[in-house]
Amino acid sequence: MGGFFGAVTTGRSVVLDVFFGTDYHSHLGTNSAGLTFWDKEKGFSKEIHNITNTPFRTKFENDLYKFHGNCGIGCISDTDPQPLLVRSQLGVYAIMTIGIINNAAELIDKRLREKGYPVKSLLDIVQNDNQFMVMSSGKVNSTELVAALINQEDSFAKGIKNAQKVIDGSMSIVIMTDKGELIAARDALGRTPVHIGRGEDGQCISFESFAYTKLGYQSYKELGPGEVVKLTATECEQLAPPGDKMKICAFLWSYYGYPNSDYEGVNVELMRYHNGESMAQAEIDMGTLPDVDYVAGVPDSGVPHAIGYSTRSRKTFARPFVKYTPTWPRSFMPGDQSVRNMVAKMKQLPVDKLIRGKKLLFVDDSIVRGTQLRETVEFLYESGAKEVHMRSACPPIMYSCKFLNFSRGNSDMDLLARRMIQELEGDEGHKHIEEYADASTKRGKCLLSAICEKLGFDSLGYQSLDGLLDSIGLDREKVCTYCWTGKE
Numbered sequence: 001m002g003g004f005f006g007a008v009t010t011g012r013s014v015v016l017d018v019f020f021g022t023d024y025h026s027h028l029g030t031n032s033a034g035l036t037f038w039d040k041e042k043g044f045s046k047e048i049h050n051i052t053n054t055p056f057r058t059k060f061e062n063d064l065y066k067f068h069g070n071c072g073i074g075c076i077s078d079t080d081p082q083p084l085l086v087r088s089q090l091g092v093y094a095i096m097t098i099g100i101i102n103n104a105a106e107l108i109d110k111r112l113r114e115k116g117y118p119v120k121s122l123l124d125i126v127q128n129d130n131q132f133m134v135m136s137s138g139k140v141n142s143t144e145l146v147a148a149l150i151n152q153e154d155s156f157a158k159g160i161k162n163a164q165k166v167i168d169g170s171m172s173i174v175i176m177t178d179k180g181e182l183i184a185a186r187d188a189l190g191r192t193p194v195h196i197g198r199g200e201d202g203q204c205i206s207f208e209s210f211a212y213t214k215l216g217y218q219s220y221k222e223l224g225p226g227e228v229v230k231l232t233a234t235e236c237e238q239l240a241p242p243g244d245k246m247k248i249c250a251f252l253w254s255y256y257g258y259p260n261s262d263y264e265g266v267n268v269e270l271m272r273y274h275n276g277e278s279m280a281q282a283e284i285d286m287g288t289l290p291d292v293d294y295v296a297g298v299p300d301s302g303v304p305h306a307i308g309y310s311t312r313s314r315k316t317f318a319r320p321f322v323k324y325t326p327t328w329p330r331s332f333m334p335g336d337q338s339v340r341n342m343v344a345k346m347k348q349l350p351v352d353k354l355i356r357g358k359k360l361l362f363v364d365d366s367i368v369r370g371t372q373l374r375e376t377v378e379f380l381y382e383s384g385a386k387e388v389h390m391r392s393a394c395p396p397i398m399y400s401c402k403f404l405n406f407s408r409g410n411s412d413m414d415l416l417a418r419r420m421i422q423e424l425e426g427d428e429g430h431k432h433i434e435e436y437a438d439a440s441t442k443r444g445k446c447l448l449s450a451i452c453e454k455l456g457f458d459s460l461g462y463q464s465l466d467g468l469l470d471s472i473g474l475d476r477e478k479v480c481t482y483c484w485t486g487k488e
Ligand code: SF4
Pocket: 191, 248, 249, 250, 251, 252, 400, 401, 402, 403, 404, 406, 480, 481, 482, 483, 484
């Protein structure tokens, strides 16, 4: 994934606003981060750091003194380093993006061919601009590709529309021009949000709405799908209107959005309470509510779903294990798998009196690959739990996301539900995904009990798609449910 923040004021330095505003997006990415500022006298200044093992603030606090300007942007990225500085016929500008380009190779080939490929000499390369810089992985930086697509047109608005039209995937874009203006574009189907905040002496753009309220900006508007705006310190000019079709990502609420964020007016924390309540109510109606001592959430995003479940089921909420966070930054990701497992294990601390001899029901935000959950269950049994029941706050995930850069594996066969279907029925099973996804059908029940057995739970339940969508509460057509249905 990734997140971004940008601000422009009438003259006051925005360095601290952008520093803290960007930091508030740290839950959205763990790879790299960047800050870029524009100053009327000094032009652009920029830094990019790897944040794999060190939090954003620690990495950038020593850079603060060298930044100046009343306009700036920053991003947290799970993929390519950014923001990038670009020089083109549109001027010099800084650009950052969030999204995924599934057809990058095709777009790069096309662009190179248009520019005179194949080349015969170095002079050809320079004269025809038929090159892309590549990262050490050999891949073209997605943001550079987006910039190349924008540069094909004679205005930012047209260029952004051109990029969004030809990209297979999704792409939200933020640009800072050499006039000290910000241009923000939400991806064509609004899979991820873009908020505009307005303060006394400036305006800002942000993925997360809460990131700017602490900085003195109030919510001004949330961009519609595909909408493009230009921001100065005082004006918000619409460069392209929103489209009428939206497919906002359902996982913003159930998993990766921050609790105090609102998307399309729906708060994340409250959605999770409602979702947990609706799961418990469905079990009360079906008579499947297990007799447990405590209801608990798998930290962090499982917790509010569990609070809702506990409230409706009238089973006591507890935290049978807690994470030791003071010295383990969320992003700490050692390369070695065995060290990673060790880190995961060391982070989890049992509260012995809440586990030993107890019957526990855990709610997790989702069950994706199942690896970590299996370890959690083993850990609970090792710690003396009598029973462990598991509930997933969303239906079984059947399809990998192809619209966002979501770090959960690229193949459908990485998904636990799909692997189990393969085990149960072989290739034939994948023709009946819809049935498997519905826990009330024969195949659905079969999948449920196979996963339950595989992961060693005493019982397993999934939220239904209807229950999830009701908890979000938006018009169903506006919410992306591709992960579960495979329907775009
Ligand atoms: S496919 Fe899933 S993760 Fe991707 S945008 Fe849709 S709901 Fe979100």
